[in-house]
Amino acid sequence: MMPENEKVILEVEHLKKYFPVRAGVFKRVVAQVQAVDDISFKVHEGETLGLVGESGCGKSTTGMTILRLYEPTFGRIILEEEDTTPWFMTTTEAKRYIKIMYADRFEKMKQEFGSLDEVIKNLNKEIDKKYAEIYFEQGETGIRQDMMKDLTEKRRYFRKNAQVIFQDPYSSLNPRLRIIEIIGEGMKVNKMGTNQEIRDRVAHLMEIVGLSKDYIYRYPHQFSGGQRQRIGIARALAVNPKLIISDEAVSALDVSIQSQIINLLVDLKNEYGLTFVFIAHDLAVVKHISDKIAVMYLGKIAELTLKKELFDNPLHPYTVSLMSAIPIPDPEVKKKRVVLEGDVPSPLNPPSGCRFHPRCPVAKEICSKEEPSLNEISDNHYVSCFFPGEFKI
């Protein structure tokens, strides 16, 4: 398993993404869809985090928000020890973010601990320590200057290092561009070589993802769904990213093709040491590729732990019920399946207390009143439940 001191590539803290609901004559905001509501996790170098949940639980939104295709409502997204959150914000938004995330917090700690050294000692993240020092030397503007300088460069750095593989192999490739243009576009934008170099690399990438390099002048419609998905993977690989987020990359494919694509991803991961966030709605798909799995329910993380631990010892009732839905390819084995009652509640109006309680087979009174936090029950095993492990099959 992953050693603890391994380098952290991606760290997400208290990430929230709310979508405003506009209605009425003047299109005012009348409600917020809480698609992602306060989730945190870390992904180490070379590690794959599986993000699982029913459709509508916010797992894709999480991916899109990390990639900054959506702007986060709240939270911090750290890529390789750098706070990337304000990079895509407008100046006023960034100002507000830095005040809330750093200045206010440091000010509060200063009052609590008295001396600056104490504050820094009590901060356990490198990035916080760094900015605390800047803050106490140069104030809020110091942080702002440090974060917002060379913004174009930083944006390019982020775009180059965080890539995405999409779900729909049909709409994810521009039908009017050739494969070489599709795969090479990122390299061109990031100025990663001459046209000749780009062409060679595209051909090489095509072979890596298992397609003939003779196809680089073809158009997307000349390929099958599985082949298109391979092209999508090559496009993401082209810029040598540190992190790849795969948004249900195999869900739209046939089962036989699914396993081919997953095997390809596993091979690529092992060979190039890629870091993945692998989003899927199916535990069976995630099982093969992930090192760590986060189970999401209605915008929150229900359970987060290493893969083996999760499958051996699922603690959250929701994980248990998901687990029971995985088919076992052995007709002799009789398996008890848990069928959850009711539908997934609307994220527009989530249930009080634990969000899972209306459908939970072991819910008690407290579950509807208080919201459980994500606690570390055992080593590296986080569960957000008042009665972990109580529900078993």
Add this chain to the structure above:
Amino acid sequence: MSEEFKRTLKRFFTNPSALIGVTILIFFIIIAIFAPWIAPPKIPVNKNLEKARNLLENYSEENKYLIINELKNFWDDTYFFAEDDYIELSNLMETIAKFHNKEVSSNELKAHIKELTDYYILNITYYEKFDEETNKVIKNLKKEYNKIEKKYKESVISLNLINELEKIDGEEFVKQAIKVVSRFDKNFHEAIGFNPYIMPNVTTTRTPIPPSKEHPFGIVNQKDIFYGVIWGTRTAFEIGLVVVAISTVIGLFIGSVAAYFGGWLEEVLMRITDIFMSIPFMLAAMVLTTILGLGIKNMMIALIVFGWMVTARLIRGNILQAKNEQYVMAAKALGVSDFFIIVKHILPNTIFPVLINATMRIGSMVITAAALSFLGLGAPQGYADWGSILSYSRDWIIGGTNPTQYWFTILYPGIAMILFVIGWNLLGDALRDVFDPRMRH
């Protein structure tokens, strides 16, 4: 050529309606291009120049001075007053300049204009309209001055050319003289305002004359219908292409700005589009043409002003849809700039429906323009335009006795018009079939 393009072309050219449409349109394009040969305009000739040309054909030494004499006569007829007119108008321009500097009162300027109108140098309307529309009159006077100045300069050049001719002999003379004559020909046409788009009168009686060998489509209101139909092809192309092209560009601009910037700008632009759409097209075009004053150019302006909204809505909707496509998101994730996302990813996938729509609008634009001409609001009297010829035809068919004898007045321009519109509609239909995304996968 890419394979994609080849496939599209193949799909297009195996489509029967595309073939028929393209054939019809090519036919009309050929007619439009070769109109001066198919229906040669009756070019007016100056008798001096004609004589000079005849003499040049049988050139001999003694003819030389006859030829030069003819050219001089031509010069006298055309440019005799040019210098005087130029001087008088120059003086007037000085007065106008003084008037602008408040050195001269408006009554003095008016008196100066009166002087010129009394000598028939200027049209009397300049004097009559002076009080009412002073600025406009001054603007037009300046145009008049420019025209005279040009004419005066040409007269000096022409005179020099004749003098030069006198000095040379033999073959060199013939060569130069032919050049001079054709230059004078052009000057002559300019001076009398010859325009091949104005159908010439070919008879003296107004009653329609049935088709004959000389006038294969017959004659109506003294005009040769064949000539009108052939030159009207050019008018139809000009109206259809220019109106649709300009209004499509306007619509594209407004629609894509609205879709791209969003927010209040989008709201404002789309409400303006709604407002323009709330005015009935045909009537609006009619009213604006009437206000701007009759004529092809004004009619085209009116059709453009009220013809851009469909494109704006179409492109906006398409862009909004394309914005959410995954390939656009993927490009964004790769760090492609907004500008390139629009140019490379959004426009190529949204522009085709707009072009198809534009193709289909050409036909209906030509119909609307013809309808305006038919009502007497578009093309000026005698202009080679299908709608105008059909409006002559209406007078004879509705008002005439035994109207079936005038069948040819409606048949030929009518068929030209229908075929032209059908050609564009078939082409549009075929393009839609070929580029329809539902037919792709």
Add this chain to the structure above:
Amino acid sequence: MTTYIIRRLLLLPLIILGVTLIVFSMSQLLGPLKLLSTYVDPNTYAKMSERDIQILMKQYGLTDPFPVRYGKWVKNLLKGDLGWSVVGKEPVLDALIHRFPYTIELALYALFPIIGVGIWLGVTAAVHHNSFIDQFIRIFALIGWSLPDFVWAILVLLIFYIGLGWFPPGNLSIWANQIVKSASFKNYTHLLTIDALLNGRIDIFWDALRHIIGPVIAISWLWWANLLRITRSSMLEVLRKDYVRTARSKGLPEKVVINKHARKNALIPVVTTAGQMVIGLLTGVVIVEMVFVRTGLGSFAATAAQQLDYASIMGVLLFTSLLLIIGNLIIDISYAIIDPRIRLG
């Protein structure tokens, strides 16, 4: 749905304001003297001196700045004062009101054959997709779509009036017109055919009807083409839907499948087109009224334009725009009520 309707209603004044602004701006492209003719009968100032004309212009506020002129103009509009119509020899509003019923009557008579035949042709073409009948109907539509309305109108007049003597131009024959204008004939609705029936004059009813059929034929082809195209493609789409296939696979007779399962669903998009058609008929009869020498809004507009009667054409434009706006509002709202997707959204 309520918020949609309220939003739509709130936008209404804005749209109307915008339209008046456009129409007014257009009118200002005329010079001040031409504008004066829209307020006063030109004969009254034809012999006045220039000074007096200037005074007259001032009187009508033609020398004011643009916003002031616009404000005054809107105020007059609200009072119903649209200026003096030279062509109608009466105030513009009266001229419009007198001519509107003729156009309504024509549109009403055109509506039913257009909708009936148009939908029938569209459904027939779709049911016999790609057959000989389908091709025939498509060509029929293409010609209707490409045929300039004035050419077709003249042909109709040639065939049915001059050739066969069935449907004469005009609104009424001379003898009938005399009776209608006389005091004994009561105008209830100002629609000639209906008033004739209410007066018990079957002969006048027939006469009015005879005059209306020609224009109806002349209008119809283009609209048939429009309507049948939409019906055909909508019907084809529905016929490919799974529920229609299911109905077929259940062994239902083809007639039942089409009448019960397909047609109803295919007609939803047709409804909006039909609504727009009513408006199109009211505002698009210029040519047909001119060719058939009928009194009505269209011929009024065309005659006014030919005689440079600016007040009248502005009046027609404003009036028809208002019709268009209100018509579209009604269509949108009723569509919102019919279509559950909008209703629940």
